[in-house]
Amino acid sequence: MQFVYFGNDWFADNRTSSHHIARRLGAKFPLLYIETPGLRSPNASGRDIRKLFRKLARAFRPPELVAPHLWVMTLPQIPFHRFAIVQAVNQALSRIRVRQAIRRIGFRDVITWFHVPHPGFLAHQLGERLTVFYCIDEYAKLPDVDTRSIEDMDRRLTSVADIVFVCSKGLLDSHLPLNGNTRLSPHGVDADLFGRAEDEETQTPPETRDWTRPIIGFWGLVDRWVDLSIIEHIARSRPDWTLVFIGRTAVDVSALKVLENIHFVGTKPYSALPGWAKAIDVCILPFAQNSLMLNSSPLKLREYLATGRPIVSVPLPDVKQFGDLVGTACDGPAFVKAIAECLSQNTREKSALRRKAVAGCTWDATVTNIVANLEVELSARGLDIG
Secondary structure: OOEEEEEOOOOOOOOOHHHHHHHHHHHHOOEEEEEOOOOOOOOOOHHHHHHHHHHHHHOOOOOEEEEOOEEEEEOOOOOOOOOHHHHHHHHHHHHHHHHHHHHHHOOOOOEEEEOOOOOHHHOOOOOOOEEEEEEOOOHHHOOOOOHHHHHHHHHHHHHHOOEEEEOOHHHHHHHOOOOOOEEEOOOOEOHHHHHHHHOOOOOOOHHHHHOOOOEEEEEOOEOOOEOHHHHHHHHHHOOOOEEEEEOOEOOOOHHHHOOOOEEEEEOOOHHHHHHHHHHOOEEEEOEOOOHHHHOOOOHHHHHHHHHOOOEEEOOOHHHHOOHHHOEEOOOHHHHHHHHHHHHHHOOHHHHHHHHHHHOOOEHHHHHHHHHHHHHHHHHHOOOOOO
């Protein structure tokens, strides 16, 4: 098998399912990873402008070898998807560049893999043996995207893909009517990495050692899917608790920053997260309860479980499958109560049960299952597995 894989920014700080799966597929098979511009149009912020220029600079470079038989390149694509002329230019330019890259590295009989819907116009345009769509979100509901345009792209790619993988039951229900060959493929977790939160050798970050305990923590992007009112209520109700948020903030959190017991520490290396987890007494998922989140499968949930730390989350469908291993709450007062219960009732036995719940749900197991599905699909079509 040889893969042409359309995913998120390869060098992004935030590690997503796109990176976890591509790294493991790329360790087994030759893989060309193609960075795809974001779903939303860039705004006038300095961060977006810098990112746009970086992508433009990389878009016309040859594929870069970043690991044995794993290359990375950037798709040249204008982000204003809703304009017909833009779509036409994107399709022509992208088709040329990707075909050039495939020839350059000597790929033949590839499998195309789409982790996002907007480069889906390339499906069945690259002489591939199979087209895979791995859907992890209700993309049209993400903040600041052109809802109608992205929804159309998602539906079209779902319909034309040879096989569709989805990470949640909600996405299975919405995609199966469009493509009968849709399979549930829940997210994995790097259980060994996050299990280090329990190791004696793992060091906590120096800045956390002077904070008042208990420490309530969250890692990941703080965007509109996070319910800031829950966070504010926790902080104001319990000034004796410390709240820490690890990752980039994409929304205005100035009202929270004035509170002395809240710390926004910015993005940290993925490998450093076990140390932060070790410093945290309770992990939280204070998400907004909307269609986007109800159909999601947060990576953080399994990462939190793998650390063994107590967890309080809004009652998402993905949360409920873990039963009483995860506390649930719908609003600020309920979060305060549930966190207090976690603090008073946590034991080593409960910590071990949380780790055990995801011990077999690794990214390696996820990719092994995906490859098995692809082998069956190729065999059913009379194609060589290769």
